[in-house]
Amino acid sequence: MMTRRMPARGVALPITLLALILVIGLVVSVSTMNQGLKSQIFHSSNHQWSFLLAYSAMAKVLAKIHTVSWGQRPFAAKPYREFQVPLQGGVYDLFVENTPGHDYQADIYVKTTLTGVSRLYFWRITFNDDLLDVSNRIVVEFFKSGDPADFPTSAGPSKFSKTVDDMLAERAGNQKKADDLASELAPLTTAGQVLGKIKGRQPVPFTKSYPANPGETAMAGRPAVPFPAVAPPSAGELPTANGPGPAVPLGGAPPAGSNPGGGNPGGNPAGSPGAGGSDFPSIPSDSGTTDATLHDLTSTVSAVASAAKSALDLFNSGKNLADQNGGGQWDAARPDFIAAGEQMEKSIGGMGELIDQAKDNLQNAPSAAAAKATEELVSSTVVTAIKDIVSGLVRAGEDFKNAASIVGNQTTAAAAQALLDGWIAIEAGAKSNQARLNGLLEKVSGFSKTAAVVAAEASAVQAMQTQVTMIEQAVAMATARVAELQAQEAAAAAAAANATPDPYQGPTDGGDSQGGTGLPPLGPDTGSGDQPAP
Helix, strand or coil: CCCCCCCCCCCHHHHHHHHHHHHHHHHHHHHHHHHHHHHHHHHHHHHHHHHHHHHHHHHHHHHHHHHCCHHHCCCCCCCEEEEEEEECCEEEEEEEEECCCCCCEEEEEEEEEECCEEEEEEEEEEECCCCCCHHHCEEEEEEEEECHHHCCCCCCCCHHHHHHHHHHHHHHHHHHHHHHHHHHHCCCCCHHHHHHHCCCCCCCCCCCCCCCCCCCCCHHHCCCCCCCCCCCCCHHHCCCCCCCCCCCCCCCCCCCCCCCCCCCCCCCCCCCCCHHHCCCCCCCCECCCCCCCCCCCHHHHHHHHHHHHHHHHHHHHHHHHHCHHHCCCHHHHHHHHHHHHHHHHHHHHHHHHHHHHHHHHHHCCCEHHHHHHHHHHHHHHHHHHHHHHHHHHHHHCHHHHHHHHHHHCCCCHHHHHHHHHHHHHHHHHHHHHHHHHHHHHHHCCCCCCCHHHHHHHHHHHHHHHHHHHHHHHHHHHHHHHHHHHHHHHHHHHHHHHHCCCCCCCCCCCCCCCCCCCCCCCCCCCCCCCCCCCC
């Protein structure tokens, strides 16, 4: 009897699939680690670059101080400022002022922005007015990095400078203690004495003895080990790179035939930091993709722009309603103005969210070009939305141009006071809106912008400031009118109180004997017929 044998199943396919999975896993792991390494190199180089930008700006300030006397320094009377100065692929803001409360000292703030990342660097310097040693005139007393939000906008003591003062005071106090302790430790000769003086922990005496190998030579008696001879590399192992080229001044062109890029014959790309033989290190132009998830800004950009446009349309329609039938139809326009305010708040909130998302994306931008594109998109959206909002606010408040006429038409102090109260509330709202919009513009101040966006931003800021100034002037006129009418009414009341009553004054309501003329009644006939009796 024949037995039917089952055919053996093949195992090649499972083994192949398993090997394929392992290879894919290996590739993914290596790729992930490589991306992380690229990201670390990118951010480390960015940080070093930012410091070099700030140091270059600080060096320019020191050079200006060296060229003139201390009394003729650029910031002697008021702070010296520079904004959005391009340098080596980034920009920096500079603020230099006399150190508050200290003579012959200056505070230097430099805020750098590179690929969307802002950093703040601070130096406090002291000027030694020494004619015999010009090389040691400027001494750096303190250096610190800080939050870019601490970059000053006005002169005078700030929270940051107060922190620096406290740290320097603490350092001075510790210096005295350290000097005293050093003088006490100088005559001591053993580590135990030093530990006892500084109240350190004394080591436990080492008393344990371990058995030694009888056949092993003591360490003290062992001969010195000769350094192994290293054979020279073969011809095939010799390096082929040209090495660094000759140094050239910052920003200068490399000598003909030189290789400023080291082993890379092409050197650094033109226009990039490090180009032209500068001392700046080469920053990777592309850090590769990262593991972080990037925000999709499209929906937020659309929502911000749509809300701002709706606010502008509602402000315009509301003002058109208010101007109907000769003007003053504010009750009819109120619903549109309320809706416009809601759309404005929606747009402002969206702009804040958009900026936060953009900053997250910039931290993980795959390349400098991608970071620049993100900055230009966000800055354009924010500036356009703010311009629409400001245009709507200006349209709604254009009647303040006629403030003098409106104030002059008030004939009682009560009416003028009611008008003033309303205008004061409008002034507070306008200043609040101005501060919020300027705050948003400050958040994107370091972003890359096109020339058209820069011009639109300046126009919007100027328009808002003009509107606020016009409202302030209207409030001042209304305040003066209230005081004027109050003085007039007080004078009239005082005159009425001091007037002597006329005993011949009759009724003035038309019921007198003279046919309602309001004149006093005539007395007995004295021959004149038109004079009251004495």
